[in-house]
Amino acid sequence: MARVQSTDVKRSLGRRMRGAAGLAALVGLAWVARDVPAALGGRLSGARAERAARSPQFREGTFHNQAGTRTMVADPGRNLLRELIFGKQKRHPSAPVPLLRPSAPQAADTDELNIVWYGHASTLIEIEGRRVLLDPVWSERCSPSGLVGPRRLHEPPVRLDELPPLDAILISHDHYDHLDMATVRELLVGQSAPFLVPLGVGAHLDRWGVPAERIIELDWSESHQVAGLEITATAAQHFSGRGLRRDGTLWSSWVVAGARRKVFYTGDSGYFDGYAAIGAEHGPFDVTLMQIGAYDRAWPTIHMFPEEAVDAHLDLRGGLFFPVHWATFNLALHDWSEPVNRLWAEAKARDVRLAVPRPGERVVVDEPPAVDGWWQAIA
Template sequence: MARARSTDVERSLGRRMRGVAGLAALAGLAWVARDVPAALGGRLSGARAERAARSPQFREGTFHNRAGTRTMIAEPGRNLLRELIFGKQKRRPTAPVPLLRPGAGTADTADELNIVWYGHASTLIEIEGRRVLLDPVWSDRCSPSGLVGPRRLHEPPVRLDELPPLDAILISHDHYDHLDMATVRALLVGQSAPFLVPLGVGAHLDRWGVPAERIIELDWSESHRVAGLEITATAAQHFSGRGLRRDGTLWSSWVVAGVRRRVFYTGDSGYFDGYAEIGAEHGPFDVTLMQIGAYDRAWPTIHMFPEEAVSAHLDLRGGLFVPVHWATFNLALHDWSEPVDRLWAEAKARDVRLAVPRPGERVVVDEPPAVDGWWQAIA
């Protein structure tokens, strides 16, 4: 009888606990459901929509690349979903990604040019005593939800509140792995730098509470001066969208120019003849930050293969090549280390100066560390 009573109590307690857990789960889902619409961002309206409509890149209600592109190309006999689930690719490292904590920058601010790569595309440019942050994403997932979507393969090497004072924050486009609502909101509290974004992206920032005076929207070839730097939005070959609607905002690459030093950042882009034009107009560059990961033959016009990134670097008249957009999120079907392995081989074949930092490692552009293949031990 005692055991029967005990069993009844256990069952009753179990039902209550399941009920509490169910309520907690529902509360969590309700919170996520409430937050997801905000993470999707804003829509163009009013003066912002009117300005977008005047852009040479805007027609028939959306932004366009200069050349015709397709975000996905069907390949007979290939099933991407099956490959994603059952493919044999080694899409994760076998051990923790080594992280470093950058110390203070150099004291010689007149000619200073350093790069600190935090992972994926998030990168700090230290140029002539100024600091420019690119595409900051500190969330655990690049997704509108904290429960689903690509999850980090390594932690950020520093916390957001440990970043030094910034002079500008640049966003290349509005995809979740480049524009993160939680990170943007955190930067509102700890930083006062303006956000420089392509046309239309300001609608997202506006919805997330960024003050209008901190939002600077640029079309391709437009520039803005901040803290003695000239920052120019330049062309890219990609697409945009955070919900069902595609291409309602513009995408761009960026040129960051000081008095003596120049940096180019691709954002996301396929290989196109615009790189040679940018190199002729804005180059040569001391360093280029080039997208090398998340490519596939199913989307060849919107992301570069590593060999194409080397060609783009040469078109740009680049000096040092620093790869970005790899190692942090699984966004394609290739092996985790394949992008940088292919890059290293191509850079050696074409005599391109290369630095491959660990996340958090500072690269002094004039004295870059030798490539040591650190990733191969954990691939």
């Protein structure tokens, strides 16, 4: 009889625990559902909308590239969904991506130029004693929901609260793998740096509680001085959108210039003749941070293939080529390691200086480590 009572108690406790877990799950889902509309961001209105309408890039209610582009190109006989599900590409590493913790940050009075890549496009520029963070995304998924969407292939090598004090935070465009609500909200509390963003993206930051004095919106060719640096929004060939509406905000590349050192960051972009113009006006650059991943022949004008990224680097009059936008999120159909393998081969063929660090590794631009193929062991 005692055994029966014990079993009954266990069953009762199990039901209660399952009920509590179910309730907790429902509460979690409710919180996620509540955050999804906010994660979609804001819309242009008032003075922000009026300023957008004056932009040379804005026509008929949306922003446009300099040349006509399409986000998808018809490819007769190809089934992308079938390829996604049944394709033979190896889109994930076979072992954990090796992470490093950055060494001590540079001294405030040095002229040294360093780059720390945290994964995907999230990168720290240490330039002439100042620190500029690019496209920070620390969330588990690049999505408006914590339950669905592309999931990280490796953890961030440091926590957000372990970042050093920042002087500026740059956002290239509003896609979820470059602009993350949770990360922005944490940086809002943990840092005091302004957010420099393309036109219209400030509407998202507004909705997420970023004060107006910390939002600097720029059109292409516009510059802003911060902490002794001149930061310029430059052209890119891409698109934008966080919901069903497309191209309601601008996208850009960035030039970060100190008194002696210069850095270029592509954001997301297809290859276009704007790179040569940027190189002529703002170059040469000590280092270019170049998007190399998430390409496909189905969207050839909005993301660069690795070989095109080398073309762009040379157009820009770049010194060290530093690849970003690979290894962290699975956003295309190619093999996980294909972008960097193609890049390494092209860089060697064209005598381009290249650094391929592990996430979290600090690269001294004037003394970059030799490329050692670290990714091949897990590819």
